[in-house]
Amino acid sequence: MEDIIKEYSKDDVTVVWQPKKCIHSANCWRGLPKAFNPKEKPWITLDNVSSEEIMEQVMKCPSGALSIKSESENKSESVKTDTEIVIIKNGPLQIKRKFVYQT
Numbered sequence: 001m002e003d004i005i006k007e008y009s010k011d012d013v014t015v016v017w018q019p020k021k022c023i024h025s026a027n028c029w030r031g032l033p034k035a036f037n038p039k040e041k042p043w044i045t046l047d048n049v050s051s052e053e054i055m056e057q058v059m060k061c062p063s064g065a066l067s068i069k070s071e072s073e074n075k076s077e078s079v080k081t082d083t084e085i086v087i088i089k090n091g092p093l094q095i096k097r098k099f100v101y102q103t
């Protein structure tokens, strides 16, 4: 069975959605309901959010089902990512990624 991959773009940011990877944590629609609404089709709309809001929220997706394809990612001198791993007692690892903008 072929994996489904969908892309949603705004300005220079593209959100990549891989539903097979989703673990239904609800981080996305609880964290940024203006962009992520599982009751709507398409469930991702980027019209009313900034590129920074989108990128920050996507980085909180624990499964990698959401990711960013950004033109600025190609400019390694302008954006880098920081990763923090939190061990939750009796639970899974929580991985936080965030973009660090360099001027």
Ligand code: SF4
Residues within 6 Å of the ligand: 021, 022, 023, 024, 025, 026, 027, 028, 029, 060, 061, 062, 063, 064, 065, 066
């Ligand atoms: S944050 Fe990621 S894993 Fe959680 S519901 Fe959204 S897409 Fe799925």
